[in-house]
Amino acid sequence: MAQEEMQFQAEVSRLLDIVAHSLYSEKEIFLRELISNASDACDRLRYAALTQPELMGEDGSFAIRLKADPGAKTLTIADNGIGMGRQDLIDNLGTIARSGTAAFVEQLESKPEGTSLIGQFGVGFYSAFMVAKQVEVSTRKAGEAEGWRWTSDGQGAFSVAEDGEAPAHGTRIVLHLRDGDEEYLDPMRIRQIVATYSDHIAVPVILESRKEDEPDQTLNAASALWTRPKSEITEEQYKEFYHHVGHTFDEPWLRLHFKAEGVLEYTGLLFIPSTKPFDLFHPDRKTGIKLYVKRVFITDDCSELLPSYLRFLRGIVDTEDLPLNVSRELLQNNPRLAKIRSALVKRVLGELKKKAAKAPEEYATFWNTFGAVFKEGLYEDQAQRDTLIELARFRSTAGEGLVSLADYVARMKPGQDAIYTITGGDPEALAKSPQIEGFVAKGVEVLLLSDPVDDFWLTAVPDYDAKPFKSVTRGGADLDKVAKPEGEEESDTEKSEDSSPALDALIAFVKLTLKDAVKDVRPSGRLTSSPVCLVADEGDMDMHLERLLKQQNQLERSSARILEINPDHALIKALSDQVGKDGAGGVLEDAAWLLLDQALVMEGEPLPDAAAFSRRLSALVERGLVSGG
Numbered sequence: 190m191a192q193e194e195m196q197f198q199a200e201v202s203r204l205l206d207i208v209a210h211s212l213y214s215e216k217e218i219f220l221r222e223l224i225s226n227a228s229d230a231c232d233r234l235r236y237a238a239l240t241q242p243e244l245m246g247e248d249g250s251f252a253i254r255l256k257a258d259p260g261a262k263t264l265t266i267a268d269n270g271i272g273m274g275r276q277d278l279i280d281n282l283g284t285i286a287r288s289g290t291a292a293f294v295e296q297l298e299s300k301p302e303g304t305s306l307i308g309q310f311g312v313g314f315y316s317a318f319m320v321a322k323q324v325e326v327s328t329r330k331a332g333e334a335e336g337w338r339w340t341s342d343g344q345g346a347f348s349v350a351e352d353g354e355a356p357a358h359g360t361r362i363v364l365h366l367r368d369g370d371e372e373y374l375d376p377m378r379i380r381q382i383v384a385t386y387s388d389h390i391a392v393p394v395i396l397e398s399r400k401e402d403e404p405d406q407t408l409n410a411a412s413a414l415w416t417r418p419k420s421e422i423t424e425e426q427y428k429e430f431y432h433h434v435g436h437t438f439d440e441p442w443l444r445l446h447f448k449a450e451g452v453l454e455y456t457g458l459l460f461i462p463s464t465k466p467f468d469l470f471h472p473d474r475k476t477g478i479k480l481y482v483k484r485v486f487i488t489d490d491c492s493e494l495l496p497s498y499l500r501f502l503r504g505i506v507d508t509e510d511l512p513l514n515v516s517r518e519l520l521q522n523n524p525r526l527a528k529i530r531s532a533l534v535k536r537v538l539g540e541l542k543k544k545a546a547k548a549p550e551e552y553a554t555f556w557n558t559f560g561a562v563f564k565e566g567l568y569e570d571q572a573q574r575d576t577l578i579e580l581a582r583f584r585s586t587a588g589e590g591l592v593s594l595a596d597y598v599a600r601m602k603p604g605q606d607a608i609y610t611i612t613g614g615d616p617e618a619l620a621k622s623p624q625i626e627g628f629v630a631k632g633v634e635v636l637l638l639s640d641p642v643d644d645f646w647l648t649a650v651p652d653y654d655a656k657p658f659k660s661v662t663r664g665g666a667d668l669d670k671v672a673k674p675e676g677e678e679e680s681d682t683e684k685s686e687d688s689s690p691a692l693d694a695l696i697a698f699v700k701l702t703l704k705d706a707v708k709d710v711r712p713s714g715r716l717t718s719s720p721v722c723l724v725a726d727e728g729d730m731d732m733h734l735e736r737l738l739k740q741q742n743q744l745e746r747s748s749a750r751i752l753e754i755n756p757d758h759a760l761i762k763a764l765s766d767q768v769g770k771d772g773a774g775g776v777l778e779d780a781a782w783l784l785l786d787q788a789l790v791m792e793g794e795p796l797p798d799a800a801a802f803s804r805r806l807s808a809l810v811e812r813g814l815v816s817g818g
């Protein structure tokens with residue numbers, strides 16, 4: 190097949206532009222990225238060869254070979270891994286398949302410090318263009334007859350042609366270094382980079398000698414990091430392993446390295462990242478834990494290994510107890526794997542518990558990053574629910590920090606028999622909701638729940654410590670039973686009776702006016718400074734959950750709400766005084782609709798008839814101005 194010219198996907202071009210022009214100080218990471226890819230390619234062939242040994246050809250073992258040629262100013266990185274077919278080349282080295290990358294590229298472009306983010310996130314293969322003006326990739330997929338050659342100067346296009354010189358299987362990448370980047374030809378420098386970033390790679394990384402009488406040198410320890418004694422592993426090595434295995438480039442927040450012996454034998458090296466990956470909520474996201482059997486990589490997409498609410502974990506699990514030729518299908522419903530899974534969950538939750546107790550501030554950082562995902566476990570993992578609920582943290586009306594449910598219950602007011610919650614999109618807005626006014630006034634804490642998942646776990650978890658969860662936007666406020674904060678006596682004069690003839694008349698009038706637009710109109714026990722608010726009836730769905738379901742088209746109509754009226758509010762008192770007066774009917778009718786519209790606005794809901802709202806508001810203000818002036 191003749192040489193074909195192809196364009197990079199737009200995101201790749203933009204990324205390459207940033208990469209090439211970055212004055213990024215840690216350019217050396219290009220080698221880490223290429224060695225990491227080469228090692229993954231060896232892992233994949235090792236797995237494939239379990240069932241098709243012929244794929245290995247003449248090769249008995251895997252290696253990543255580096256060769257520097259000062260004369261040609263080239264650095265070559267070659268592996269005898271799985272290699273790539275023609276379409277693989279086009280797909281892998283012409284596009285960015287990883288979800289969330291478009292967002293990442295945008296971030297790089299928009300921020301002045303963007304280029305320094307490259308090191309944090311890693312741009313994989315494309316980082317080669319940080320040091321190379323021309324890159325040649327010669328590759329043959331194990332088991333295929335044709336080899337292919339990919340070349341590019343990183344300027345918008347690449348070419349692909351058949352290549353008779355490609356390795357028997359695997360990939361050879363030749364970097365034609367830019368002027369000024371000759372340091373990457375220096376054996377000392379190469380050795381230092383490999384030692385820094387790639388020592389943990391389980392495949393030997395070999396620097397080919399330039400002199401006949403000098404042997405090649407292996408630059409890394411070439412044993413799987415997790416099999417080494419903990420005392421021999423440095424923090425740096427752990428960190429670099431985490432970067433390699435997790436394809437993330439932040440600092441790990443937590444590390445767990447353990448060996449289980451007994452009925453089941455397995456080693457785990459797990460990490461919790463400190464930053465949120467772009468694709469945490471992406472449906473196609475893989476689990477992030479690689480499964481090895483007796484040091485052989487099996488899969489990085491084993492959803493049986495950890496529940497999805499722990500999908501932020503990165504790392505490996507290596508077990509002696511599964512057969513090497515375990516197929517991906519066999520992994521499903523595998524009882525041994527299920528046992529490993531529940532042991533892993535226990536271990537991870539145990540570690541989190543320790544952190545939460547010993548270092549609450551650090552724990553809060555974790556919670557702010559992954560709490561929204563973690564809470565999915567509250568409805569997904571019944572077996573662990575009690576542990577999970579103890580680990581959960583919430584914002585509340587009590588202050589800035591996060592609270593646990595144990596804290597909440599410990600400071601419940603005398604007479605309070607429920608854990609009060611409000612759900613919504615934005616914690617700031619929630620803290621200003623009219624429905625919580627009365628609770629705040631009485632010193633009753635309300636949990637401000639602003640993650641979409643909150644509405645769902647609340648439907649699955651009825652109570653904590655025998656105290657039911659109760660939404661402040663649903664049903665009655667039953668605040669009467671709760672004692673006032675100390676020093677504030679309950680006085681008869683301070684709060685008017687819930688019903689008075691004038692108030693009753695106003696309520697009857699509003700009901701008559703609004704008809705089916707509301708389910709009911711009633712005096713409120715939960716308002717202090719706002720004149721009105723909406724609540725759902727006791728048996729109805731929570732208002733926020735209903736809104737969410739409507740947004741997702743899972744619900745067609747919302748149920749009518751109850752309009753609650755604050756009997757102590759000056760506006761309500763003034764309106765009550767008007768009921769029954771001659772000529773007040775028109776004003777009161779407008780006012781009734783405006784009260785409902787106002788309550789809707791406070792809920793962040795659209796007004797059903799914005800034109801009518803505007804007309805009524807203008808009319809009322811005009812009247813006020815004319816009669817006031």
Ligand SMILES: Nc1ncnc2c1ncn2[C@@H]1O[C@H](COP(=O)(O)OP(=O)(O)OP(=O)(O)O)[C@@H](O)[C@H]1O
Nearest residue numbers: 226227230270272273281311312313314315360436
């Ligand atoms: N040496 C190699 N042998 C075989 N396939 C390779 C090799 N290098 C890259 N690839 C293929 O190209 C893909 C893209 O590589 P790239 O480094 O850009 O991204 P990645 O490894 O998937 O993720 P990351 O950006 O985190 O490194 C890889 O997923 C792999 O399929």
